[in-house]
Amino acid sequence: MKQYLQRSLCLGIILAILVSWGTIAQEGEVLPETSTFEDPKTRIWFNTYGLIRISKRLFWDAQTHFRFEETEATPFIGQIGQIYNRHAIGYIYSKNINFSLGGVLRVNFNTDESSEDQNVVPEWRIWHQYQFAMPVYTAMIYHRIRIEHRWTRGFAEDSEFIFRNRWRYMFRAKVPLNSTKLEPGTMYVSPEAELIMQSGKAVVGSVMEDLRLTATLGYILNPRLQIAGGLMYSQGQTLENAGNFKQNWTLRFHVYFSPDIRRVKDKLPAIHFSD
Amino acid sequence: MNRIEYPTRIASCFIGSLLSLILLLPLEVQGQLKQRYEGPLQLGDFLGEAEYTYLVTEGDTLLEGPFAMQRSSLTALLENKDVSFSFLGAFSKGYPNGSWKFQFGEFKSDNTTQVVDFQYTLAISGFQTTAAGELTMGKPQGLWRISRDQIQGSQVERNLFKSQILFESGIPQQSFQIADSINTLVGRFLRDGVAHDNWELYTDGTTEAVEVWNFEEGVLKGIQTRSDTEIIVNAIFDFPFSIDTIINLDKRYLQIVELWRGFKNPGVSSQGQVAVLLSQNADFYARIDGILSALGKSSFRPEFKVRVPYFPLDTLERSQLDSITQLFATSNTLSQGVLNDTHLNILKLSEKETEYLYNVVAGISEQFLVPVGKIVGYQSDGVLEHVSREKLISQLWPDGKPSESISITLGEDQNEFRTFQGVAGAARKWQANDLDAVLQLTKYAARSLDSVAVVLRDKSAEEQRQQEEIQLEEKLLAQVNHLNTTVDSLVQDLPPPHLRALQHIKKTVADYLTTYSSEEQPDKKVRYGKQLNRCFAQMDTLVLAVKQLPEQSKAIADIYQDAVWNPFTATIMNERVKKRITNSYNRVLIPYLLEQIATELDCDNAKTYTTILEKLHVRMLELREEETRKLERKLKKTQDPAEILQLLNLLNTENQK
Numbered sequence: 001m002k003q004y005l006q007r008s009l010c011l012g013i014i015l016a017i018l019v020s021w022g023t024i025a026q027e028g029e030v031l032p033e034t035s036t037f038e039d040p041k042t043r044i045w046f047n048t049y050g051l052i053r054i055s056k057r058l059f060w061d062a063q064t065h066f067r068f069e070e071t072e073a074t075p076f077i078g079q080i081g082q083i084y085n086r087h088a089i090g091y092i093y094s095k096n097i098n099f100s101l102g103g104v105l106r107v108n109f110n111t112d113e114s115s116e117d118q119n120v121v122p123e124w125r126i127w128h129q130y131q132f133a134m135p136v137y138t139a140m141i142y143h144r145i146r147i148e149h150r151w152t153r154g155f156a157e158d159s160e161f162i163f164r165n166r167w168r169y170m171f172r173a174k175v176p177l178n179s180t181k182l183e184p185g186t187m188y189v190s191p192e193a194e195l196i197m198q199s200g201k202a203v204v205g206s207v208m209e210d211l212r213l214t215a216t217l218g219y220i221l222n223p224r225l226q227i228a229g230g231l232m233y234s235q236g237q238t239l240e241n242a243g244n245f246k247q248n249w250t251l252r253f254h255v256y257f258s259p260d261i262r263r264v265k266d267k268l269p270a271i272h273f274s275d
Numbered sequence: 276m277n278r279i280e281y282p283t284r285i286a287s288c289f290i291g292s293l294l295s296l297i298l299l300l301p302l303e304v305q306g307q308l309k310q311r312y313e314g315p316l317q318l319g320d321f322l323g324e325a326e327y328t329y330l331v332t333e334g335d336t337l338l339e340g341p342f343a344m345q346r347s348s349l350t351a352l353l354e355n356k357d358v359s360f361s362f363l364g365a366f367s368k369g370y371p372n373g374s375w376k377f378q379f380g381e382f383k384s385d386n387t388t389q390v391v392d393f394q395y396t397l398a399i400s401g402f403q404t405t406a407a408g409e410l411t412m413g414k415p416q417g418l419w420r421i422s423r424d425q426i427q428g429s430q431v432e433r434n435l436f437k438s439q440i441l442f443e444s445g446i447p448q449q450s451f452q453i454a455d456s457i458n459t460l461v462g463r464f465l466r467d468g469v470a471h472d473n474w475e476l477y478t479d480g481t482t483e484a485v486e487v488w489n490f491e492e493g494v495l496k497g498i499q500t501r502s503d504t505e506i507i508v509n510a511i512f513d514f515p516f517s518i519d520t521i522i523n524l525d526k527r528y529l530q531i532v533e534l535w536r537g538f539k540n541p542g543v544s545s546q547g548q549v550a551v552l553l554s555q556n557a558d559f560y561a562r563i564d565g566i567l568s569a570l571g572k573s574s575f576r577p578e579f580k581v582r583v584p585y586f587p588l589d590t591l592e593r594s595q596l597d598s599i600t601q602l603f604a605t606s607n608t609l610s611q612g613v614l615n616d617t618h619l620n621i622l623k624l625s626e627k628e629t630e631y632l633y634n635v636v637a638g639i640s641e642q643f644l645v646p647v648g649k650i651v652g653y654q655s656d657g658v659l660e661h662v663s664r665e666k667l668i669s670q671l672w673p674d675g676k677p678s679e680s681i682s683i684t685l686g687e688d689q690n691e692f693r694t695f696q697g698v699a700g701a702a703r704k705w706q707a708n709d710l711d712a713v714l715q716l717t718k719y720a721a722r723s724l725d726s727v728a729v730v731l732r733d734k735s736a737e738e739q740r741q742q743e744e745i746q747l748e749e750k751l752l753a754q755v756n757h758l759n760t761t762v763d764s765l766v767q768d769l770p771p772p773h774l775r776a777l778q779h780i781k782k783t784v785a786d787y788l789t790t791y792s793s794e795e796q797p798d799k800k801v802r803y804g805k806q807l808n809r810c811f812a813q814m815d816t817l818v819l820a821v822k823q824l825p826e827q828s829k830a831i832a833d834i835y836q837d838a839v840w841n842p843f844t845a846t847i848m849n850e851r852v853k854k855r856i857t858n859s860y861n862r863v864l865i866p867y868l869l870e871q872i873a874t875e876l877d878c879d880n881a882k883t884y885t886t887i888l889e890k891l892h893v894r895m896l897e898l899r900e901e902e903t904r905k906l907e908r909k910l911k912k913t914q915d916p917a918e919i920l921q922l923l924n925l926l927n928t929e930n931q932k
Contacts, residue, residue: 090842095840095845095847135846140844142845174844182841220844222851223850226843258841258843260839
């Protein structure tokens with residue numbers, strides 16, 4: 001069963017890569033019946049992920065992302081795009097399964113250099129997430145289902161908040177390169193594929209909001225600190241026109257930290273969740 | 276509680292047990308109170324369970340009423356053999372009084388049991404001695420029987436000894452009979468216990484006495500012995516006695532008789548059977564007297580009275596005897612020391628001079644000391660005053676006094692001769708047969724022995740030193756070989772700093788050995804060798820300690836870890852904990868100690884390094900479990916090994932360097 005799952009996931013990733021390259025090949029044609037692919041934008045994201053242990057089964061998920069994007073003159077880091085604050089309380093069901101529920105405040109900056117609208121608008125989300133991990137040989141694979149309820153508005157002065165749901169599935173693997181397991185001092189490679197679907201009254205046809213394909217290289221400094229960096233290609237239908245696909249190349253840099261603020265005596269035993 | 280005083284004649288062990296018992300009793304002692312004791316008691320060599328009653332009269336404790344004491348052990352009997360005893364009797368006002376019975380047994384068992392009338396019975400074999408009779412206020416009264424029987428399968432197999440003596444207030448009366456399995460001695464006393472008339476010894480199957488001691492009012496006139504063909508009558512003493520005295524017929528008397536008999540008949544030396552029987556009888560009575568004396572006021576010896584000649588010692592003779600005794604004791608110790616010296620016994624086989632000197636000591640011992648020793652013995656036995664000194668001394672040297680020059684034969688075939696000569700002309704002083712001559716002769720022997728022994732002692736010491744040196748060197752070489760083998764076998768497996776330390780240990784040991792072999796002074800060499808022996812043992816331990824370090828480091832690394840669940844990978848990772856401690860260990864202390872060993876090692880500090888390494892490991896294991904936040908803070912500030920050792924409480928050992 002495990003092997004079957006693995007194989008099909010593998011196939012899925014390959015297929016997704018092929019399809020995405022295929023669509024890029026169609027770029028340039030502008031026909032009402034065929035999709036249009038915008039030129040890829042370049043972006044750079046600096047992300048911090050904190051999972052702060054607060055009790056035997058609960059943790060505080062605290063993420064802050066700084067997302068930059070190109071300007072005419074500067075690729076990747078030309079201007080600030082979004083500042084992104086994601087928080088949640090997580091529940092550790094077992095070593096391999098955990099759940100989270102929380103909120104997001106994203107601050108969106110107007111990156112349209114010609115726009116005369118507002119420079120900054122907020123975006124609100126409620127989100128919940130279900131993550132499943134499993135060991136495969138020396139590697140670990142992860143399935144992440146994340147559901148977000150999202151209120152967004154445009155930069156125009158009179159813009160109203162619109163409500164949408166986002167349906168996200170991510171497959172990720174972490175393969176140790178210089179060790180037989182993920183332990184301090186380990187360099188690992190992490191391929192990811194995430195499909196983000198959306199729904200809501202405002203969504204007409206543009207159900208695939210984003211498909212993200214990432215390759216990341218990470219390093220485990222110690223059990224409480226890891227760093228990683230990678231390159232992501234993504235594409236998705238614009239809300240305005242389902243036949244229109246935006247594309248991005250994003251450099252991503254991550255810091256993962258997981259402090260444990262419990263008192264020493266509460267930490268023990270640290271690993272037995274089923275007691 | 277009253278302080279109890281006890282008659283001085285009672286054995287101290289008995290006082291001890293009784294006092295502790297009485298002091299513990301919560302009784303108010305008023306006037307006379309009869310009290311009872313039941314428990315362990317020791318009387319001389321006898322330790323058993325006793326049961327008796329006693330009176331406490333104005334602070335005095337007196338045995339009163341029945342007395343029983345016994346011991347037997349079934350376990351001992353089944354395992355090997357049991358020595359049992361049983362004393363039954365009674366006391367009156369502290370005196371043994373009334374009917375008494377003593378039994379002594381030595382039994383073995385064949386370990387086969389039978390059940391008879393609801394009782395297990397076990398057949399025993401061995402010997403039983405029984406003494407029974409009446410005592411009146413501590414003195415034997417009436418007929419006393421002593422017998423010793425051989426027991427086979429719980430039956431009396433045969434009688435080995437039997438004595439029957441009639442007493443009146445402790446004084447033997449009328450006739451007595453003493454017998455062993457072959458001979459029977461019959462004799463009689465006058466009313467005052469003085470031996471009188473013929474004491475006759477009969478052997479199985481003869482109707483006529485084979486040995487007769489003829490007494491006349493205590494004086495032994497002669498001993499008549501009969502063989503198949505003739506009757507020999509031997510006079511013993513010279514008559515008439517110029518002075519005489521009455522003594523008990525005991526071992527001392529038998530010894531006096533034996534000496535006088537020797538004077539009269541130098542050829543005949545065998546003791547007669549009468550003496551043997553009397554001697555055995557005296558032994559049995561002495562044993563019972565020992566027990567009764569330990570318990571109360573008694574006098575339990577068969578007072579067979581006899582008359583002997585008396586030659587009192589004058590003041591001069593006494594002082595001469597004192598000097599002789601003293602000189603003899605010293606010389607005898609000296610000569611025995613030489614004769615039993617193993618080194619000399621070996622050395623004399625290979626070295627002529629030693630053989631000569633050794634034989635001189637043997638000669639002096641045989642010709643001078645042995646006879647003098649006899650005189651000393653007679654004096655201490657109280658025999659000397661009852662024999663003629665002149666006769667005794669001339670008999671001790673039947674071939675005349677030894678010469679001052681002693682001829683020694685040497686060589687395997689005893690065909691070489693040398694003569695030892697002490698002080699010239701000394702022999703003139705010891706020609707007379709008196710104590711002064713003996714003193715002169717003893718002095719000469721002592722002086723000669725001294726002069727020889729000094730030389731021999733040096734030879735023995737030298738031989739001993741050489742032997743010691745050889746053994747020591749063998750030991751040292753074995754130690755060095757062992758150490759080298761160990762180090763060489765580790766070359767492959769250890770990191771360079773460890774190897775460097777080990778190589779240095781090896782080199783240090785080799786250097787010490789070189790210093791040892793270049794030492795020329797024999798005494799110093801042995802002393803130094805002994806030090807090295809200890810030192811090399813410590814070096815060996817140090818090698819082992821260094822050898823274990825990598826394993827210990829790994830063990831420490833393993834335990835200084837916590838398993839932590841990482842939420843990003845969803846895996847459990849080991850996290851190093853208390854890193855300041857492990858870093859101090861791995862990066863400061865171990866390199867420092869290895870460096871010290873590789874540069875500073877010597878015999879004085881080898882043990883210290885070993886101890887520090889051992890204690891450090893133990894301390895590291897302890898620190899994993901202890902609360903160490905403060906320590907870690909302090910460790911953060913220092914890289915100084917001495918300070919770190921102090922922080923880990925290991926500096927005390929360091930100071931012992």
